[in-house]
Amino acid sequence: MAEVLVHVDHADGAVRKPTLELLTLARRLGEPVALALGAGARETTAVLAEHGATRVLTHEASEYADYLVVPKVDALRAAVAAVSPAAVLVPSSAEGKEIAARLAIRIGSGIVTDAIDVEAGAEGPIVTQSVFAGSYTTKSRVSLGTPVITVKPNSAPVEPAPAAGTVAELAVGFSDSTRGTRITERIPRRSSGRPELTEAAIVVAGGRGVNGDFTVLEALADALGAAVGASRAAVDADWYPHAQQVGQTGKSVSPQLYIAAGISGAIQHRAGMQTAKTIVAINKDPEAPIFDLADHGVIGDLFEIVPALTAEARARKG
Amino acid sequence: MTLKIVVSVKYVPDAAGDRTFADDFTVDRDEADGLLSELDEYAVEQALRIAEAVEDAEVTVVTVGPEDARAALGKALSMGADNAIHVEDDDLHGTDAIGTSLVLAKAIEKTGFDLVVCGMASTDGAMGVLPAMLAERLDVPQVTLLSEVSVHDGAVIGRRDGDAASERLQAALPAIVSVTDQSGEARYPSFKGIMAAKKKPVETLDLDDLGLEGDELGLAGSYTVVEAAAERPARTAGVIVKDEGEGGKQLAEFLAGQKFI
């Protein structure tokens, strides 16, 4: 059976959820072979095996933390040579897309980015993309080389599927080009304790209408176990960190539920949330375009509605 | 010595218009007005700031695109770039990212560079891959997705705000950078700038000039095929209620009905 290479995204051995979703998709195409790199790579293997990896290739070296992007491309290149996979799946983070892009050039293959679904096809994997701010859905495929596909978070369920997960060390050679861009300092982002924005099942987002005070939204988010997002207007006003921005130049999210409060629904914002399953809008302007997307909309003052909803949610939770 | 800066910009359909696909699944350029991708204005801005901070610099803007793409170059020139290169060829119709990066790399190599500045992503394809592809093809460091960038003593320094951390990056020139919309507001062209732009040189190149064959590019040479494109069905109209004091409660009931609470 054909093998499918999956690039593992992990933090010191803790595998991030999108990688497990990739394993679900990879199993539709063949036998998943996972590649884990950098500090903690060997700690990823048990989780990867539980979710379907028949083999796990690892490589630990300081280069992965010290230099931007290229060391990981070198390793993927080596893994492609060793495995001859039917496809390569990479999480669609900013870094993941850059790694995939360089790999595609290096192995002379086509690339499709930001997949929201991947299925097996007669001529190779069929990739579904949501484009033009979510207004179109396309189906594409790579027609030359080994398909390189980056997949957005929340595009597939995480499914336990125990497999052998045989661990092997991958041999990776680095060159001068590998060390072109040095990471001279790294300041980790402080965790809010809430779910990761792109991975969360529920996102509560606020915009200019929040008027500087995100605590009402944070209270709702905590009652729902949700992540907090923000429009660019709220981020530009320094009310919330840029890392939490949703939209074209922020994060793209596909949660089960997206609650937009005090957000008008500009096209650039919609680009980052239109694929959410259920959309709720709270806005005092009945003409706000966000209502065109809403499954349930409330016209009114968010400072009245959100606290009432939070209280109800807490009460029902008991 | 002149610091040679090349800014790579894309001409895109206006996101505010009706963006659609033509019968061959390429972007329908007749249905929406085109313009310089807004995210590439940040690239032009940073290139101009870097040029202003050194003794001697030249800023060249380059685009790969149809005849109308000249408008994108015009905008960049009116902001203050010195000259422009327009790569245009009928055989480019339908080129994917692999092909576009090949053409751009050839054009950038031909004109020569110390620094290439790109936007973080286009506003239509929005792949965010071209800068990394250019670095791979040109075999120079990639210093990408910067919210802060400067050039000192033959090196580029920048800050990249990633998912897990904020990183300081450093690489020797020549290098490829891309900048985000956090890097600093782009200037508006002045009247003087607009007038001056009309006299600035724009060189037009075709595939022949770059030593490329038509069948390597366009739909024929593409590494990817689009098999279908469908307009997303309009979301079924939701229930919109006016808050008369019970809005929060009604919303809670809706969410309970959907098993969210």
Ligand SMILES: Cc1cc2nc3c(=O)[nH]c(=O)nc-3n(C[C@H](O)[C@H](O)[C@H](O)COP(=O)(O)OP(=O)(O)OC[C@H]3O[C@@H](n4cnc5c(N)ncnc54)[C@H](O)[C@@H]3O)c2cc1C
């Ligand atoms: C190249 C480019 C990229 C961009 N990228 C992004 C992006 O990634 N993400 C993004 O979000 N935007 C992005 N934008 C900006 C986008 O165009 C909008 O300007 C932005 O989304 C507006 O944010 P907003 O909805 O919070 O503010 P506004 O449009 O000002 O809307 C505020 C809303 O709050 C409502 N309101 C006010 N007070 C209350 C209240 N008390 N109760 C209830 N409702 C209230 C108002 O009725 C209004 O509808 C981008 C723009 C460009 C040009």
Ligand SMILES: Cc1cc2nc3c(=O)[nH]c(=O)nc-3n(C[C@H](O)[C@H](O)[C@H](O)COP(=O)(O)OP(=O)(O)OC[C@H]3O[C@@H](n4cnc5c(N)ncnc54)[C@H](O)[C@@H]3O)c2cc1C
């Ligand atoms: C909706 C849609 C989906 C697409 N999906 C795919 C796909 O999955 N795979 C694929 O191979 N192709 C795809 N394409 C084609 C691809 O968009 C083009 O080949 C494009 O030239 C490169 O990708 P991008 O626009 O996403 O650029 P990005 O990688 O997002 O652009 C980043 C930066 O590169 C520079 N740049 C980009 N294009 C040009 C240009 N023409 N001239 C000068 N500088 C430029 C700019 O500085 C820009 O800010 C898609 C196109 C569309 C419209």
